[in-house]
Amino acid sequence: MSFQKLDDLGHKLEALEHALAILGADEATHMAVGGGEKRTEAMSALAGMFHTRATAPEIADWIAAAEQEVLSEEQRSAIAELRRQYTNLTCLPVEFVERQTTARMRCEQLWRDLRAKNDWAGFQPALEGVVALVREEAALRADVLGLAPYDALMEQYDPGNRAADITPVFTDLKAFLRGFVPEALAIQEARLRKRPLKPLSGTYAIDRQRELGLAMMAAVGFDLTHGSLSVSHHPFCGGVPSDVRITTRYKTSDFLSALMGVLHETGHALYEQNLPKAWSHWPLGRARGMAVHESQSLFVEKQLGRNPAFWRWALPVVEKHLGEAWSLDDILPHVHRVERGLIRVDADEVTYPLHVILRYELEQELVSGRLEVADLPKAWDAKMRDYLGLSTIDNPADGPMQDVHWPGAAFGYFPSYTLGAMMAAQQWAALTREHPAADDDLAKGNFESINAWRREKIWSQGSRWSTPDLLERATGEKLDATYFVNHLKQRYGG
Numbered sequence: 269m270s271f272q273k274l275d276d277l278g279h280k281l282e283a284l285e286h287a288l289a290i291l292g293a294d295e296a297t298h299m300a301v302g303g304g305e306k307r308t309e310a311m312s313a314l315a316g317m318f319h320t321r322a323t324a325p326e327i328a329d330w331i332a333a334a335e336q337e338v339l340s341e342e343q344r345s346a347i348a349e350l351r352r353q354y355t356n357l358t359c360l361p362v363e364f365v366e367r368q369t370t371a372r373m374r375c376e377q378l379w380r381d382l383r384a385k386n387d388w389a390g391f392q393p394a395l396e397g398v399v400a401l402v403r404e405e406a407a408l409r410a411d412v413l414g415l416a417p418y419d420a421l422m423e424q425y426d427p428g429n430r431a432a433d434i435t436p437v438f439t440d441l442k443a444f445l446r447g448f449v450p451e452a453l454a455i456q457e458a459r460l461r462k463r464p465l466k467p468l469s470g471t472y473a474i475d476r477q478r479e480l481g482l483a484m485m486a487a488v489g490f491d492l493t494h495g496s497l498s499v500s501h502h503p504f505c506g507g508v509p510s511d512v513r514i515t516t517r518y519k520t521s522d523f524l525s526a527l528m529g530v531l532h533e534t535g536h537a538l539y540e541q542n543l544p545k546a547w548s549h550w551p552l553g554r555a556r557g558m559a560v561h562e563s564q565s566l567f568v569e570k571q572l573g574r575n576p577a578f579w580r581w582a583l584p585v586v587e588k589h590l591g592e593a594w595s596l597d598d599i600l601p602h603v604h605r606v607e608r609g610l611i612r613v614d615a616d617e618v619t620y621p622l623h624v625i626l627r628y629e630l631e632q633e634l635v636s637g638r639l640e641v642a643d644l645p646k647a648w649d650a651k652m653r654d655y656l657g658l659s660t661i662d663n664p665a666d667g668p669m670q671d672v673h674w675p676g677a678a679f680g681y682f683p684s685y686t687l688g689a690m691m692a693a694q695q696w697a698a699l700t701r702e703h704p705a706a707d708d709d710l711a712k713g714n715f716e717s718i719n720a721w722r723r724e725k726i727w728s729q730g731s732r733w734s735t736p737d738l739l740e741r742a743t744g745e746k747l748d749a750t751y752f753v754n755h756l757k758q759r760y761g762g
Contacts, residue, residue: 399451485537488715502671523586532565543555572710604760631682694743
């Protein structure tokens, strides 16, 4: 039976993906600097092996034959998603995959060193090499998929996303935020005049912050027997569903930075740990794209982690681990702090979408060739001045060098962050309609009902539905940015 052949193949491909994921997580956390060259060779070879097996010509015949077999509804969904993945994988020759893996890994390794030195001149040639390959990839994919080059890249992260649909939404959101950011800042300033901000003590030992993070992870549902917490240059959630690797980065002067990073990545991890295990070796059993993934991480970080009800429960936990007593009125101005800043991962809910829109606009220009890497620092600075009134012209480390995505050839990913924020707000609204006691549960540190809703509606569905269908099935509505705008107005407005 062809279905059985595909099922057997899925197990073999899953094993290769497992090895690549764990090697990649280790490379970003524990690998010695001198191991980079050989690790790049190993991962490039494995990526080539995976691509060769996953794009073998006979798979097309097996898929076609399996579609004619008597299958269950679930098996038919599995075949349909496998066909979509096969079409996308066969866009790229194995030689290109190996070449791109080598280039992006070398660029990432260089980025870790040169970002700390603010060395754009040293970094630029490596990024130019990556961008050239991204343009090549976009052209290869566009030709096969019948899409515009940038849309073909987005398709890899969120099937169905198109710039023509996203750009108008982002344009409207940008217009709203340009007016709302000053309003939120003025409201915040008025509140602080009445009750000055209680300063953080600035004495937060890393080991204590780590224990706090682990306690929060376990409380919100993370299975510590199938995952871990480490340190990296850039927070991420990697590994595999049975062995999820979360990372954060610590500041001894500010415990909220690392804690919010941990909550964000735990949101990703909960999705991975709760995917349908029976289908883990099929594309059907994977997460449905990065916008959905970001909706899960932002749900935990923003809808839960910045909810006042959450902090009624969390404050005693913080006191236990860090030895500081906080009142709700003292901590919320920190948790809800709105501030124009340079760093996306440290940005608040209100300004964060502007960071994403800036990158979304620039990467389209880079992919199309309208913008060259050499001109990126000036272009970045111009948009940063326009959107947030800040300059990065002599500070590329906090400008176009701040994220790992472009060194890692992840173009078309950034829209997922703000689409995810919109989806998270819509999911919270739907959940609270069905479960009005959600805030009361949060205040008690009880996440069971909240997680049960998410498990049923999102996690257990894997890639059975397209992103729009999944959201509509979960919330009863198509994506509606109104929920996100209302969320910002309610939490940060007058």
